[in-house]
Amino acid sequence: MDFMAQSVKDSVKGRNDIPVQKKHSYSGPGEGETHVVAVAKEDAVADLVALDGIDRIGGNEDSDSLKQPNQLWRTSLAKKEIQYVLLWKQIISKERDPTCTFVEADYKVALLLLLAISDAVEPLRFQNEGQCESTTPLEPRPHSVSILEFGAVGDGMTLNTVAFQNAIFYLKSFADKGGAQLYVPSGRWLTGSFNLTSHLTLFLERGAVVLGSQDYSHWEIVGPLPSYGEETELLGGRYRSLINGHSLTDVVITGDNGTIDGQGSVWWDQFRSHSLNYSCPHLVEFISSDDIVVSNITFLNSPAWNIHPVYCSNVLVQNITAHSPPASPYTSGIVPDSSELVCIENSNISVGYDAIVLKSGWDEYGISYSRPTTNVHIRNVHLQSSSGSGLAFGSEMSGGISNILAEHLHLHDSFIGVEVKTSRGRGGYVKDILISDVEMANVDIAIEATGQFDSHPDEKFDPDALPVVQLITFKDIVGTNITTAGMFSGIYESPFTSICLFNISFSIDFDPLTTSWVCSNVSGYSEFVSPEPCPETSSFSNSSTACFLFLHSRSRVAIL
Structure with missing residues (x-):
């Protein structure tokens, strides 16, 4: 004892x-x-x-x-x-x-x-001991070819979609021989969307830039994902992502800091003018795939999301840079979606919308598909978001989000630092989240959790499908030049519970017309928080028990 x-x-x-x-x-x-x-x-x-x-x-x-x-x-x-x-x-x-x-x-x-x-007592333990701790070094592929061998021209004007398709089709034959590598040398390689294959490494040499075509006809139209029913930007279909993987295993996108540039400006202009018939494409998307690595790559100007693993398992994203202009719409960075066993580390993301955001399906479609995002470890990342959040959960979270560890975060020059967003009709849950060791600077709202993010794919959603938001711990956070410390706005019939605040200090950019903390339909527990939080998160109550156990246990005890 x-x-x-x-x-x-x-x-x-x-x-x-x-x-x-x-x-x-x-x-x-x-x-x-x-x-x-x-x-x-x-x-x-x-x-x-x-x-x-x-x-x-x-x-x-x-x-x-x-x-x-x-x-x-x-x-x-x-x-x-x-x-x-x-x-x-x-x-x-x-x-x-x-x-x-x-x-x-x-x-x-x-x-x-x-x-x-x-x-x-032998405690109930927070299950995520750090997915990033179990990563292993990449093994070299026994076979390698250059994109030049398939007629590609790196002048920034010649379309190389067929060259990429033919090279990958050829390398598919090495799947049972240890896999193969497609080498992309220095140059500007214009292409439309193309698909990868299993047991493949796509390697971009320093100075290599894969350019997404700005001609819409070079991007295939595909239907919405089954857990969404409709696209989140425009109802209907979407343009296929630039680089795709479907039902694959053992795929690596890496390099010596090569670049994937989506040339998104034409897409953003069309979106703002309401001229698009389909939703903008992502840069890299893996669907129903396992053992995925994305590392040592720079992502620029994505038309929409930069990296989107959906229905995936064992995903490692490390040492990447993602940048889009501040005014670029919906240009989120890394988006784990209905995926498990994900590590995101040692990366720098500066985008127009959410830098890292976890999702798991939209309303009745996500509830029916019922695949959560779970066991995610995020660490050592620098995040900046002009109109969204540095780190976000939802709002499409109908399959559930749980068991998330985010630590050693640097959030700066953003609208919101960390945000949980949901609404009536979502169902699902966001629970068992630990966010610790965070530095914030120049952030409007440091922490927000809202149940009023009311967007829906259609009129079929069930308004009585209420989300559960509980046991979310914010620990060891320091912020300077913060406008609002926190805003918690739960749902009356389903309040947010066990919101735990510990060892938090925000230097508030004081405005006599604003309040540091704003709370409704929320309960929790707090210790050593400045400025003083809402009474709902600072008093003894039934809801505070789980927080108390969690904050004071050496083993990160949680009531699950």
């Missing part, structure tokens, strides 16, 4: 001022030994932990007797918010059958006792 748990034990021993709430009988240990009980609401079983190491036993508030210790040895804390923390103390002499008495503690004592429990 550590010093903190021992101190809690000492503070509660011998307390006689706590009124008896309910008695239960149990043939337990010896007389006079004090134990801690966590009793969950709604008649749920929870652990009873002896702080001095005696067997774990447990029960619930309404039961007539406790379960035997051997039945509860591996029982985790109930998957509901803990409502009561009780003291258990033997009161009958040894000459009679031992019995136990439950007595209710006040809530502040309860939180301290929960701290003791989190140290004494």
